[in-house]
Amino acid sequence: MNREEEKQQEKPGLEENFEMLQETIAQLEREDISLEEAFEAYSRGMALLKECNDQIDGVEKKVLKLSGQGQLEEL
Template sequence: MSKASTIEENFTKLEEIIEKMESEDVTLETSFDLYSKGLKLIKDCNDKIDKVEKEMKVIEGGSEDE
């Protein structure tokens, strides 16, 4: 069972993907694969940030609907 990545780990992975995509010898197929992996990492980061924001609202006594 693999552990969930942290936001920081995802940012590091995204930086690696960007570097690979900027390489002159990357194929179109590889670019699409890297792009797809990057989108999944971004979605995971957004989900984690949303979760933290909701937790902060609860801690601050605010409503999640704001």
């Protein structure tokens, strides 16, 4: 396994990032959250959102099409 593959395995997947984003949103919706906690949660949420967007972009670039010979090719 090369270094790039190891990095990819260390990162949470898209679904895991969505779950963490949902947890962050729930935290921000609490009425008893302090301003400092809200700012930290907001910053964490924005970073998660960027990571989700990057992961979705990566998936879109790897969409495969089936060629006439039945082979998979990257678009």
